[in-house]
Amino acid sequence: MVSQINPTTKETSGNFIACLTEQNAALAKVLTIDATDNSLMVSSDIQKDIVKCFAYEILHSIIGDIGHDMFCLLVDESRDVSCKEQMVVILRYIDNCGLVKESFVGLVHVKETTSSNLKxxxxxxxxxxxxxxxxxRGQGYDGASNMRGEFNGLQSLIMRESNTAYYVHCFAHQLQLVVMAVVRKHTSIGNFFSMISTLLNVVGGSSKRRDMVRDFNLEEMRKTLGCGLLKTGTGLNQEQYLQRPGDTRWSSHYKCLKSLVDLFPTIVKVLEFVETEDRDGKNIE
Known part of the structure; x- marks a missing residue:
């Protein structure tokens, strides 16, 4: 939300100005009561500069707490909704008060997820x-081969430079993997999710079919909005996509099933297209 200031009353509206002023009375006075008419701070460039300054100060404080002391490195990478690979870096350390802290220090776009590129x-x-x-003095990653590989994984590359940086597989992921292994022992549940995986491969296995899901869903949304069956407002009726379940996140299975229910009419249309016009698979791309 873009913040605005009433030039007459100097009253603010919007999240940005509120975040700046609610914790600091002096800053609130400068930005509201004593603010000039041309100091509205509604420019996106100015707001981004201020956010960057805050980020710099926070990072400077974190690095100052660490100093020359030891710390642990926590890394994970994932693909966002725009299919861009992102790597998050967190440092775990003990601050000057003797408290254990885990601080986020960076989010980096990575073109490749190879261990050498992550390194x-x-x-x-x-x-x-x-x-x-x-x-x-420690590394915490998931169980992916590019992270935990004994010879060429990220943990081995870092241990070549610091042989005391011992690797620990994420305990949350280990627990999720155990839960998945137990669930798959139940034949009916295992078969059910195998069918779901096949369905996702058929419907979302190509860029063309993913575009069809998007277009059909948009068409259905327009019809329901025209009939008044959907409410409109900020944050409502966002673009939906098929969520794939992951073995290390049990919540992803719920999101997968929910996306299938929400997009069921769209999925049926795509399957009908595959049955009638794309049987031979020549139109996959």
């Missing part, structure tokens, strides 16, 4: 923050 991105962040891999 290069971490090296870049460490150089930027003036940290050394020699300070790392």
């Amino acid at each position: 290069s991105c971490i090296d870049y962040l460490f150089a930027k923050f003036k940290l050394s891999l020699k300070q790392v």
Whole structure:
């Protein structure tokens, strides 16, 4: 939301100005009562600059707490809704008060998820923050081969530079994997999710069919909006997509089934297209 200030009353509206002023009375006075008419702070460039300054100060404080002490490195990478691979970096350390902290220090777009590329991105962040891999005393990742690989995984690449940076497989992921293994022992549940996986491969296995899901869903949404069956408003009727279940996140199975229910009419149309016009698979792309 863009913040605005009433030039007459100097009253603010919007989340941005509210976040700036609610914790600091002096800043609130400058931005409201004593603010000039041309100091409305509604420019996106100005607001982004202020956010960047806040981020810099927070990171500077985190790095100052660590100093030359030891810390643990927590890394995970995932694809966002725009299919862009993102790597998140978190540092776990003990602050000056003796409290254990886990602080988010960076979100990096990675073009490849290979261990060497992830290592290069971490090296870049460490150089930027003036940290050394020699300070790392632990690594926490998921069980993907590019992360835990004994010879060429990210953990092995870091251990070559810091042999005390011991790797620990994420306990939450281990628990999720155990739950999945137990669930799959139940034949009917295992068969059910196998069918769901096949359905997702058929409906969302190509860019063409994914575009069809998007177009059909948009058409259905327009019809229901025209009939007054859907409410309109901020944050409502967002673009939907098929969620794939993941073995390390049990909640993803719920999201998968929910997306199938929400997009059921659309999925039926795509399956009808596959049955009548795309049987030979020549129109996959």
